[in-house]
Amino acid sequence: MADGVSTVIDLSRVAVVCSPAAAGAEAKAIDVLIEEVAKRTGIVWKRLHEAKAGVPVIVVGTAERLKRLPGADWTGAAEAAGLRPEGYVLQTATAADVGSEAPVVRIVGADERGVLYGVGKLLRQLRWGEGFVRLDKSLHIHTSPYSKLRGHQLGYRPKNNAFDAWTPEQFDLYIRELALFGANSIEIMPPRTDDRPTGPLMKVEPLEMMIRLSGIIDSYGLDTWIWYPNMGDDYSDPETVRTELAEREEIFSKLPRINALFVPGSDPGKMEPDPLFAWMEQVAELLRKYHPEAKIWLSPQIMTYHSAEWMEAFYRHVRREPDWLGGIVFGPHVDVTLPELRRAIPERYPIRRYEDITHNFHCQYPVADWDIAYALTLGRESCNPRPYAQKHIHNVLAEYAIGNICYSEGINDDVNKFIWSDQDWDPATPVIDTLREYGRLFIDSERADAFAQGLLALERNWVGQLASNKDVEVTLQTWRQMEREATTLQRSNYRFQMHLLRAYFDAYTKRRLLYETGLEYEAREALRGSGVSGSLAAVDAAERTLERARTEPVAADYRLRCNELADDLFASIGYQLTVSRHFARSQGRGAFIDAIDAPLNDIRWLRTQFAQIRQAGDEYERLAMIGRLLDRTNPGPGGFYDPLGSHGGFRRVDPGAGWAADPGYLQSPRIAHAMYMLSMPEEQQQDLGGVPLAWVSHTNALLDTPIDIRYDDLDPDTRYTFKAVFLGETKSNSSPRDCWASVNANDAFVLEEEVFIAAGSVTVREMSVPPEAVKDGKLKLTIARTRGYKRLNVAEVWLLRQN
Structure with a gap:
């Protein structure tokens, strides 16, 4: 693939030359080209079936059809012959190049889809505005896709943070936009999943929308996939089978096109391999009745536990090579690495990726070493452009699969979708190229680079410790300047609004973090003076100091702007950033504005301590309790204390393969965040003496990966x-989540054979280290899951000198 040199080509008076026999995706591509230019410029290009002297032309079509048009010598059909399926040639030629009075642009597809993708590439290169459209450089692009499968899941259900508020017309536009960046598949959902059947924002009934979506996808010549979990209680019950088959038959019979059915092993649903494969055979027979070429794809997702027996049973069924099985899906909760899965699956079955691009933590690909301040506020599902991270995740595993249909919960990961599409097309594509084209096509063709750099800056905001990240303020300055310079139309564009919101939100969070951290230091100083002021007076003073975060807030103008933008986004695209105003399912489902003022210091834990101190019987006991509060993390002289969820504490942990080689952390420990700790019942938190932030962020290991300290x-x-x-x-x-772990020293000394870690609780253990383990002054302590739930979490560790 090659680009040309700088040459301005005016396309304002161009005519589109195409075959009168163009049909299907080819005809749709020509419509898209004319429509997209018209809505951006007001210019409506004429459609011709042969070139006219002196008229600039864009020749569009498949190589086969263009051969039959007058002027076949300039169609580029010969060059297109070397393309693979879905590829295209995009060429420009000046009047001098072709010995004509006007320039020529050629879009020649290897097939109908190739025409659509060539059109998309041209649109991504154009400079446009009211009354003009041009190219600022000549083009010579000859390209075919790297991945056979390139797509995205668009779920119409109340759990999503925007899609449930959309009309069919909005979906049509979004599917078109994804196709312009090379998507060839869209995955939709049935009306019944693990969610509520309807929601307050839905414009169309779920089944009707499913039918409409399948028709829209088909109109662009793309493939329709269905993510279809098994929601029945007992598939050995004939009545359950009858009901489930009847539900599927209604859907299969009404959808105009189904190419594949993806059935997850769990999340939701939970079936053992034997009944799963028997049930799938029945579903496949019904599917073939209405869509003879469609296949079923399965994923070995295991939501709650890791079982070698479950995986071996799954492999056993796959090795029998059932004809109805189209391939295997690798995604969240698949407990083996993608290379290992590829080695275990017969070669005849392709593997498709189902990658989570939408979540920030407690997910398949968490943000590496994410600061707890962001975890507490932005939460699991916020606007999250991560272009460089997504490119890396794509490329490190690309060779093991035929491509990917991304898992998404709405609009928050919009940038990531287009990064994946471009990487699926060509993994060598620079991230900045995709972002510039994204900005050029969707925001402002004249300021595309500024917008692209702004998106990269948002990703840098999340690197390292927030308190010392100097990029955050600069990022907001650049976005505020873009905001001042933007047109009214651009300021109302949801893609501009949601990234501008992130810039404000990040800066507000940093201001609060520095302020509230200072307030906590000040409060602790008040407690240190309790011997003079008295315990109750010191506690009161400390609490008043901490309360200033609420009574004397900082950066109130940033907070106000965040809320204004949240309302604008709900109006422009149905983005649901609060539960009360925007009908979000919950704070954890994208409503991060509801957490904009979440405390960023240990005020919640300190308040619990203060309440217990006030209940103490006498001054001596209260002063002792204050002393223990202040010394909670003190390891004593010659000792060590490490909060393993902090950047400093995690340095004591052996990183294993690490994020670069293992971005899913299937074989590496990671920093994780447990927001559920803060939502424990108040009584339980009181029993624990409160929940310090050092418990919320912790080190986490999956499966049998050890935590080496x-x-x-x-x-x-x-x-x-x-x-x-x-x-x-x-x-x-619905599932047991207790876990057991062992602790040993230097792989030779067992300190604890099995520590029981009950779900929803905190377990504190002390154990002696044998003197022989430290005879050379070094010590490795290994904590490893022995059985039970597949996640092991360790929050804090001390190494204390014995008296």
Whole structure:
């Protein structure tokens, strides 16, 4: 693929030359080209079936059809012959180049879809405005897609943070936009999933929308996939089978096109491999009745536990090579690496990726070492452009799959979608090229680079510790300047609004973090003076100091702007950033504006402590309690304390393969965030003495990955005690989430054979370290899951000198 040199080509008076026999996706592509230019410029290009002397032309069509048009010598059909399916040639030629009175642009597709993708590439290169359209450089692009499968899941259900508020027309536009960046598949959902059947924002009934979406997808010549979980209680029950098949038959019979059915092993649903494959055979027979070429794809997702027996049973069924099976899906909760899965699956079955591009933590690909201040406020599902991270995640595993249909919960990951589409087309595509084309096509063709750089700046906002990240203020300055210079139309564009919101939100969060951290230091100083002022007076003073975060807030103008933009986004695209005003499902489902003032210091834990101090019987006891509060993390002289969820504390943990090689952390420990700790019942928090932030952010390991904690420069003549805080997973009514772990030293000494970690609880254990383990002044302590739930969480560790 090659681009040309700078040459301005005026296309304001161009005519589109195409075959009168153009049909299907080819005809749609020609319509899209004319419509997209018209709505941006007001210029309506004429459509011709042969070139006219002196008229600039854009020749558009498949190589096969263009061969039959007059002027076949300039169609580029010969060059297009070397393309793979869905590829295209995009060429420009000046009048001098072609010996004509006017320039020529050629879009020649290897097939009908190739025409659509060539049109998309041209639109992404254009400069446009009211009354003009031009190219600022000549083009010579000859390209075919790297990945056979390139797509996105668009779920119409109340759980999503925007899609449930959309009309069919909005979906049509979004599907078109994804196709312009190379998508060839769209995955939709049935009316019944693990969500409410309808929501207050839905404009169309779910089944009707599903039918409409399938028709829209087909109109662009794209493939329709359905994500279809098994929601029945018991598939050995004939009545359940009858009901489930009847539901599917109604859908299969009404949808104009289904190319594939993706059925997850769990999340939701939970079936063992034997009944799963037996049930799928029945579904496949019904699917073939209405869509003879459609296949079923399965994922070995295991939501709650890791079982070698489950995986082996799954592999056993796949090795029988059922004809109805189209391939295997790798996505969240698949407990083996993609290379390992590829080795285990028969070669005849392709593997498709189902990558989570939408969540920030507690997910398949969490933001690496994300600052707790962002976790507390932006939460799991916020506007999250991560272009460089997404490119890396794509490329490090690209060779093992035929492509990807991204998992998304709405509009928050919009940039990531287009990064994935471009990387699926060509993994060598520079991120900045995609972002410039994104800005050029969707925001402002004259300021595309500024917008692209602004998106990269938002990704840098999330790198490292927020308190010392100097990029955050600069990022907001640049976005505010773009805001001042933007037109009214641009300021009402949701893609501009949501990234502008992120710039304000990040800066507001940093201002609060610095302020509230200072308030906590000031409050602790008041407590340190309790011996003079008295315990109750010191506690009152400390609490008043902490309350100033609410009574004397900082950067109120940033907060106000965030709320204004949240309202604008709800009006422009149905983005649901609050529960009360915008009907979001919950704060965890994208309503991060509801957490804009979440405390960023330990005020919640301190308040619990203050309440217990006030209840104490006498001054001596209260002063002792204040002393213990201030010394909670003190390891004593010669000891060590590490909060493993902090940047500093995590440095003591062996990173294993690390994010670069293992972005899904299937074989590496990681910093994780447990917001559920803060939502524990108040009584339970009181019993624990409160929940410090050091428990919310912690080190987490999946499956059998160990957490290795290393110490150097120890005194070999000292006896040590190891103390650790283990966090149980959030409780679940549907699955057991208790976990057991072992602790050993230097792979030779067992400190604890099995530590029981109950779900929804905190377990604190102390254990002696054998003197032999530190005889050379070094110590490695290994904490590993032995059985039970597949996530192991360790929040804090101490290495204490024994007296």
